[in-house]
Amino acid sequence: MARKSKTEKAAQAAEAAADAAKDAKRLSKTLPKKHAKKLLSLAEEAKEAADVSKKKLVRKPRKVERTATAAVAALTKATEKIEAKLEAKAAEKKAAEKLVAKARKRAERAAAAETPAGPELPSRAEAPSPVEAPSPAEVPTAEVAPPADVESPAVNGIPAPSVAAEPAPERRKPRAAVAPFQADDLTSLTVPELRARARAAQHRGYSRLTKAQLIELLS
Numbered sequence: 001m002a003r004k005s006k007t008e009k010a011a012q013a014a015e016a017a018a019d020a021a022k023d024a025k026r027l028s029k030t031l032p033k034k035h036a037k038k039l040l041s042l043a044e045e046a047k048e049a050a051d052v053s054k055k056k057l058v059r060k061p062r063k064v065e066r067t068a069t070a071a072v073a074a075l076t077k078a079t080e081k082i083e084a085k086l087e088a089k090a091a092e093k094k095a096a097e098k099l100v101a102k103a104r105k106r107a108e109r110a111a112a113a114e115t116p117a118g119p120e121l122p123s124r125a126e127a128p129s130p131v132e133a134p135s136p137a138e139v140p141t142a143e144v145a146p147p148a149d150v151e152s153p154a155v156n157g158i159p160a161p162s163v164a165a166e167p168a169p170e171r172r173k174p175r176a177a178v179a180p181f182q183a184d185d186l187t188s189l190t191v192p193e194l195r196a197r198a199r200a201a202q203h204r205g206y207s208r209l210t211k212a213q214l215i216e217l218l219s
Contacts, residue, residue, distance in 0.1 A: 010052075010061035013068035018050035020072045027079065035082045042078050046071035186215040194218065 004012075024043035028036035049071040052064050186194065194214035198206035203217055 006061035006065075007057050010057050010064040010068070013065040013072075014050040014052055014057075016050075017046040017068035017071045020075045021046040021050065024075050024079065031082060031086075035085070039075075039078055039082065042071070042075045046075055186218055 021043040024039050024046070028039045028043070031039065046068070049064075049067040057064055186197075189197070191211050191214065194211060195206055197218055198209075198214060201218065206214060206217060209217065
């Protein structure tokens, strides 16, 4: 098998760099902006490494090969790193979702355990029967005695009409006579004692009087 020339190796490396740049651009459309921006930058470098003229391939094949190979390696490494980060992030998200689901179930169980049971309603057999009202026939009626005949003396054989006796008016008890107090005795008393005597004598308006006025009222 014939060995490949340096120019052929450089051309294959440039073609691989061009394919890697295309794949990176397609992948960047599905990535977040931060990762897509970095991948697009490396894809542009790989595209530039692949875009060489035939004249350059003939004159500097090793340089073209090294540049293209380095661009493909950088793209491959960046792609693997981004995919690993996305996979780790997805795993973390999935684990977090599981933890949230478990915590939610625990909270629901705790709430169900803490909820007090409602009061038991009495069954139909235990329900209290309504109180029956007594019928009119069973209610005892008060017997009213007929009025007694009032006998009145007859005048000339004609019976006198019965007259209802009116109650006698209440008589007011006469006030007890209170002997007047001597002025000498009153002056030695205090105002509360004078008011007490005025109250006993059934006077009115004595609570606002002075001592001299009370003495004049009682003397």
